[in-house]
Amino acid sequence: MRNLTQPLSLALFLLVLLAGCAGAPEKPVAEVAAPAVDVAAIQRMADEGRVREAAKAYAGLAAQSASPQREAYLLAAAELWLQGNDVPQAAQTVHEIDEDRLDATLRIRLALLEAELALARREPEQAVTILDPLEARVGTRPPAVRARFHRLRALAFAQTGHYIEMARERVRLEPLLTSPEDILTNQRAIVTGLQTLSPEALDQLRTAPPPDVLSGWLELARMGQTAAMAGQNNLELARWHERYPRHPAQEPVITALLKARPRVAPMPNAIALILPLNNRFAKAAAAVRDGFFAAYYAQLAAAGGNPPSLRIYDEGDTPSDIQRIYQQAVDDGAGFVVGPLDKDAVNALARAEQLPVPVLALNYVEGAESSPANLFQISLSPEQEASQVAERAWQDGHRRAAVIFPDSEWGQRVTTAFKARWLELGGELAEGQRYDAKQNDYSQPIRALLNVDESEERFKAVRAALLPAGQKVEFTPRRRADIDFVFMAAFSRQARLIRPQLRFFHAAKVPVYSTSHAFDGVVDKEIDRDMDGVMFADMPWTLDVERPAGGLKAEITNLWPGDAKRYPRLYALGVDAYNLIGHLNGLRRNPADSFPGETGDLSLDAANRVQRRLVWSRFENGVPRPLPESR
Numbered sequence: 101m102r103n104l105t106q107p108l109s110l111a112l113f114l115l116v117l118l119a120g121c122a123g124a125p126e127k128p129v130a131e132v133a134a135p136a137v138d139v140a141a142i143q144r145m146a147d148e149g150r151v152r153e154a155a156k157a158y159a160g161l162a163a164q165s166a167s168p169q170r171e172a173y174l175l176a177a178a179e180l181w182l183q184g185n186d187v188p189q190a191a192q193t194v195h196e197i198d199e200d201r202l203d204a205t206l207r208i209r210l211a212l213l214e215a216e217l218a219l220a221r222r223e224p225e226q227a228v229t230i231l232d233p234l235e236a237r238v239g240t241r242p243p244a245v246r247a248r249f250h251r252l253r254a255l256a257f258a259q260t261g262h263y264i265e266m267a268r269e270r271v272r273l274e275p276l277l278t279s280p281e282d283i284l285t286n287q288r289a290i291v292t293g294l295q296t297l298s299p300e301a302l303d304q305l306r307t308a309p310p311p312d313v314l315s316g317w318l319e320l321a322r323m324g325q326t327a328a329m330a331g332q333n334n335l336e337l338a339r340w341h342e343r344y345p346r347h348p349a350q351e352p353v354i355t356a357l358l359k360a361r362p363r364v365a366p367m368p369n370a371i372a373l374i375l376p377l378n379n380r381f382a383k384a385a386a387a388v389r390d391g392f393f394a395a396y397y398a399q400l401a402a403a404g405g406n407p408p409s410l411r412i413y414d415e416g417d418t419p420s421d422i423q424r425i426y427q428q429a430v431d432d433g434a435g436f437v438v439g440p441l442d443k444d445a446v447n448a449l450a451r452a453e454q455l456p457v458p459v460l461a462l463n464y465v466e467g468a469e470s471s472p473a474n475l476f477q478i479s480l481s482p483e484q485e486a487s488q489v490a491e492r493a494w495q496d497g498h499r500r501a502a503v504i505f506p507d508s509e510w511g512q513r514v515t516t517a518f519k520a521r522w523l524e525l526g527g528e529l530a531e532g533q534r535y536d537a538k539q540n541d542y543s544q545p546i547r548a549l550l551n552v553d554e555s556e557e558r559f560k561a562v563r564a565a566l567l568p569a570g571q572k573v574e575f576t577p578r579r580r581a582d583i584d585f586v587f588m589a590a591f592s593r594q595a596r597l598i599r600p601q602l603r604f605f606h607a608a609k610v611p612v613y614s615t616s617h618a619f620d621g622v623v624d625k626e627i628d629r630d631m632d633g634v635m636f637a638d639m640p641w642t643l644d645v646e647r648p649a650g651g652l653k654a655e656i657t658n659l660w661p662g663d664a665k666r667y668p669r670l671y672a673l674g675v676d677a678y679n680l681i682g683h684l685n686g687l688r689r690n691p692a693d694s695f696p697g698e699t700g701d702l703s704l705d706a707a708n709r710v711q712r713r714l715v716w717s718r719f720e721n722g723v724p725r726p727l728p729e730s731r
Contacts, residue, residue: 168202372413502530
């Protein structure tokens with residue numbers, strides 16, 4: 101409530117309180133209850149950095165003043181206490197303020213100060229709670245007030261790890277800034293925050309088309325995560341400018357981002373590709389080969405220069421021959437070898453005493469025995485995917501699992517990998533059931549998985565004991581209630597049969613997780629209409645997540661439409677096998693780094709195995725839709 105006996109003086113006082121840069125304490129230099137010279141002297145103390153003395157002086161003025169001047173002086177004192185890093189004293193002073201005595205303008209200032217105190221105490225959720233109701237109220241306030249609001253929200257979201265929300269606030273903040281230094285600081289904060297997000301998140305969050313400012317920042321951050329060859333920066337930056345011609349990103353920010361970008365090692369002069377060209381793996385090998393060559397020509401078109409020569413060798417039918425074939429490739433001048441593909445041949449190559457030329461094998465070595473230092477390995481490993489299913493289910497908050505898997509060698513491998521990781525995380529296994537993958541009716545293993553049989557047996561026993569002979573009674577079987585989710589190990593044909601049968605036996609609301617094998621890699625909402633709700637991890641290539649390879653998938657589909665649908669993941673493996681060559685040493689030097697491949701985000705473990713971090717999706721109306729990252 102205002103003191104109507106001194107309207108002009110109080111108006112001047114409030115006007116000065118709201119002046120100044122965003123985030124800094126406003127400076128009440130006009131005086132109401134004390135001589136103006138005293139307030140001016142206090143203001144000089146604050147300007148000279150004597151904030152504690154100034155805060156004490158404002159508190160003294162508050163003690164001599166009546167409301168609402170008292171509250172205004174206390175607010176100024178609290179802001180100065182906080183500026184001097186005396187959080188407890190600032191909080192105590194805020195506690196003394198009677199909010200009911202403040203007008204709308206000072207209430208906003210008080211709320212902003214309380215949010216700053218929450219951030220100083222590392223309580224960002226509390227800060228967000230304070231700030232959320234202010235959004236509509238600050239919209240018509242002076243730029244300095246709105247800037248302070250958006251800056252505080254950005255800091256709160258950064259403290260909670262919500263970097264996309266932080267970036268949105270800083271995009272809103274920038275038009276309110278006047279200092280070039282503040283604008284650069286704000287843009288650097290946007291880039292730094294966004295680069296903490298995973299490549300999948302940066303791709304999935306870019307939902308608005310160019311020239312959306314936030315999407316432009318997301319693309320820049322993604323570009324900064326991706327390793328570049330010599331001369332690639334200028335080309336990619338020119339394309340970015342074409343899509344975002346009026347983007348506010350300033351040259352020093354872009355230059356620093358591209359300077360810190362990982363660099364691709366020079367490609368070898370000659371590369372050998374060893375694949376089984378004439379046996380039962382020939383079709384699969386052809387898809388890998390064509391993906392490899394597609395990546396080769398795409399890189400040549402983008403970077404130019406002198407490309408490495410490529411030479412293909414037949415892996416043959418006898419795994420023991422692989423060391424001889426490798427040596428032939430080396431003798432022919434190969435500086436890098438890709439292959440073999442067959443697991444037995446990879447195992448045989450791993451037994452070599454040394455490999456003078458680096459090799460990227462297209463399968464994993466069996467066992468834990470040490471391999472030559474120059475042997476790198478990449479695989480579309482189902483065991484690796486099953487482990488990621490366990491991790492995702494755990495991160496989603498589930499603790500008790502039921503598992504249904506095919507009675508086959510593949511099913512046993514996948515289930516063993518899932519169980520090992522699930523138990524390692526601390527999860528429990530409530531039930532496991534096998535099924536015959538050649539059948540179409542899986543009702544018996546599903547009934548057993550869900551304990552529907554036990555429910556029916558209990559009913560029969562109760563009816564026999566308590567009801568007269570021949571009397572009918574309605575009964576609905578019940579599934580067990582002690583499972584949090586089902587892990588379904590299945591290929592697409594079996595998955596399309598198992599999912600509706602789970603629904604039929606009263607498990608429609610039980611989450612179902614699977615590996616990429618439940619999706620054949622081609623979107624078809626008609627044949628996958630019964631798969632709704634199934635969550636699975638798959639590679640960016642099959643889920644059409646944009647990657648640096650860009651339009652390669654469309655080109656491959658046009659060239660080989662039949663095989664591209666039959667072997668989509670093998671084409672992606674071929675693309676990554678080529679693109680990884682220049683990145684392997686960098687990934688080995690820094691295990692925390694990753695490369696955004698078509699088969700996943702690729703990193704290297706201590707055994708030189710490429711680990712693939714996949715993208716999560718869920719079927720909705722028969723179509724895989726991206727899922728947000730689990731926290």
